Amino acid sequence: MGFQSIKYCLKEGLKNVWANNIMSLASIIVMVCCMILTGSAILLSTNLTRALKSVEHQNSVKVFLTKKTNSVEIAQIEEQIKQVPNVIKCEYYSSDQASAQYKEVLGDLYEILQESGNPFPEAFHVSMEDFSLYDQTVKKLESIKNVESVSDRSETARRLSELNRLISTAGLWTVCALAIVSIFIISNTIKLTIHNRRLEISIMKSVGATNMFICTPFIVEGVVIGLLSAIVSSVILDIIYKSFIDVLGGIISFQGFYTRNIFWEVLKYFSIAGVFIGILGGLVSIRRYLKKEGVSIV
Amino acid sequence: MIEFRNVVKVYNKNNRALEGLNLKIPDGQFLFVVGASGSGKSTMLKILTKEEDCTTGKIYVNGVNLNNIPKRKIPYYRRSLGIVFQDFRLIEKMTVYDNVAFAMHVIGAHPREIESRVDYVLNLVDLRRKSRSKVCELSGGEKQRVGLARALVNNPGIIIADEPTGNIDPEMSYDIVNLLSNINKCGTTIIMVTHDISLVKMFNYRVVELSNGVLRNDTDNLTHTEEVV
Numbered sequence: 001m002g003f004q005s006i007k008y009c010l011k012e013g014l015k016n017v018w019a020n021n022i023m024s025l026a027s028i029i030v031m032v033c034c035m036i037l038t039g040s041a042i043l044l045s046t047n048l049t050r051a052l053k054s055v056e057h058q059n060s061v062k063v064f065l066t067k068k069t070n071s072v073e074i075a076q077i078e079e080q081i082k083q084v085p086n087v088i089k090c091e092y093y094s095s096d097q098a099s100a101q102y103k104e105v106l107g108d109l110y111e112i113l114q115e116s117g118n119p120f121p122e123a124f125h126v127s128m129e130d131f132s133l134y135d136q137t138v139k140k141l142e143s144i145k146n147v148e149s150v151s152d153r154s155e156t157a158r159r160l161s162e163l164n165r166l167i168s169t170a171g172l173w174t175v176c177a178l179a180i181v182s183i184f185i186i187s188n189t190i191k192l193t194i195h196n197r198r199l200e201i202s203i204m205k206s207v208g209a210t211n212m213f214i215c216t217p218f219i220v221e222g223v224v225i226g227l228l229s230a231i232v233s234s235v236i237l238d239i240i241y242k243s244f245i246d247v248l249g250g251i252i253s254f255q256g257f258y259t260r261n262i263f264w265e266v267l268k269y270f271s272i273a274g275v276f277i278g279i280l281g282g283l284v285s286i287r288r289y290l291k292k293e294g295v296s297i298v
Numbered sequence: 299m300i301e302f303r304n305v306v307k308v309y310n311k312n313n314r315a316l317e318g319l320n321l322k323i324p325d326g327q328f329l330f331v332v333g334a335s336g337s338g339k340s341t342m343l344k345i346l347t348k349e350e351d352c353t354t355g356k357i358y359v360n361g362v363n364l365n366n367i368p369k370r371k372i373p374y375y376r377r378s379l380g381i382v383f384q385d386f387r388l389i390e391k392m393t394v395y396d397n398v399a400f401a402m403h404v405i406g407a408h409p410r411e412i413e414s415r416v417d418y419v420l421n422l423v424d425l426r427r428k429s430r431s432k433v434c435e436l437s438g439g440e441k442q443r444v445g446l447a448r449a450l451v452n453n454p455g456i457i458i459a460d461e462p463t464g465n466i467d468p469e470m471s472y473d474i475v476n477l478l479s480n481i482n483k484c485g486t487t488i489i490m491v492t493h494d495i496s497l498v499k500m501f502n503y504r505v506v507e508l509s510n511g512v513l514r515n516d517t518d519n520l521t522h523t524e525e526v527v
């Protein structure tokens with residue numbers, strides 16, 4: 001196609017979007033909803049994965065010792081812990097350290113706790129190499145003499161990873177379903193345009209316009225709808241995500257959120273999806289008409 | 299030169315529209331095609347414009363066998379034809395000028411070329427004064443002149459017209475055929491299907507009659523001349 005043809009097709013495509021404004025708007029709204037749902041699922045999953053990583057990353061448990069252990073015993077226990085397979089690091093965490101840390105957080109309230117002496121046991125931070133061997137390792141640690149208990153972090157990790165798997169799977173199906181819905185709605189919008197312009201199509205064919213030329217305005221229409229949807233949903237999702245982080249960040253002090261500034265990245269992926277869906281929608285709708293000739297079009 | 303060789307067209311397995319049509323149309327000829335309703339006239343033209351493929355037989359246009367034109371080349375073949383429709387097929391909400399220019403836009407012509415060429419053909423069909431009018435404001439005869447201008451605008455070697463006067467009154471019909479006749483004088487081959495025998499009689503051109511999908515009479519075949527008209 002030459003330059004003149006491309007210019008003409010682009011202009012016609014834009015005209016189509018405008019001329020068919022109500023249906024165009026409807027399909028943009030549907031696509032925006034689809035994109036926001038998809039984007040939310042992906043962002044949620046990304047953040048969960050990060051949260052999971054930060055939990056797993058520590059790969060550590062706290063080993064609490066019984067109250068009356070003395071410093072010699074503590075040193076012995078440290079040696080024993082280091083001997084346990086899968087343990088790569090073992091750091092002493094004294095009851096004074098723990099009490100100091102809590103004092104910072106609780107302030108005055110802490111004084112009340114303090115009345116009956118330092119409530120925190122001596123402890124070790126133990127890091128594991130392979131988190132999947134958690135259960136065996138914990139059992140070994142618990143069997144060491146003078147070990148009172150081992151903090152259970154795996155439950156959180158397990159729950160998070162289960163939730164993440166669920167969201168990923170559900171998210172994948174949602175994305176597929178919504179993509180199909182989007183293609184369907186776009187192709188229907190374009191079908192309406194094509195129906196309104198069938199006389200023009202039949203004339204184009206009779207004077208020798210190529211199929212490529214006949215298709216292009218409708219594909220442009222689909223792409224424009226897709227891109228407009230991408231822009232609108234990026235703006236909305238950006239706003240939703242920011243306020244979500246602000247609200248949630250005020251409730252739980254989790255620092256591992258995925259970057260706050262998602263706009264450009266989201267816009268990039270939405271645009272790619274929008275263009276792809278637009279092209280598919282255009283092709284689906286025009287396909288039938290390309291095979292027809294003459295009167296059968298009108 | 300257009301040549302139909304034993305062309306058979308069967309619609310839906312048993313509807314035989316053409317039953318072995320043989321016809322030669324030399325370059326620059328004006329040809330009327332007449333015949334009863336359902337005799338296969340439109341089918342013959344549709345095969346010529348590649349709107350339909352023939353079931354068996356061969357059609358040559360300037361030495362090219364139409365059966366051998368690949369699908370993606372059909373648009374380029376059609377650019378050598380100018381097609382005029384009984385129902386005009388004009389875009390009513392567009393102006394006369396834009397309707398004619400449309401045919402050039404969609405084959406990628408340059409705007410400057412479009413401007414001069416459209417003016418030229420509108421002049422030819424005597425519609426220059428109305429070039430800014432909307433098609434819906436025109437009379438039937440004027441509409442068909444726009445259709446004719448559009449068919450001419452890409453400078454085709456062959457004009458194909460299926461009952462171009464079918465929707466306009468008799469005096470206007472004469473004007474249309476007269477215009478076609480003038481175009482023919484410049485060397486364009488014209489094939490015109492019509493039911494209007496009185497119109498055909500006003501011009502001294504070759505007439506062929508189709509009957510049940512075969513050529514029944516041909517004024518070039520002198521023995522049958524009287525039967526036709």
Ligand SMILES: Nc1ncnc2c1ncn2[C@@H]1O[C@H](COP(=O)(O)OP(=O)(O)OP(=O)(O)O)[C@@H](O)[C@H]1O
Binds near residue numbers: 315334
């Ligand atoms: N698309 C089609 N599908 C099936 N049958 C068709 C089709 N087009 C034409 N026919 C049949 O082919 C035969 C010839 O039709 P055609 O349109 O060529 O006749 P015609 O000579 O142009 O008639 P008219 O003068 O009424 O326009 C008719 O019997 C018609 O029913």
Ligand SMILES: [Mg+2]
Binds near residue numbers: 339460
């Ligand atoms: Mg007919």
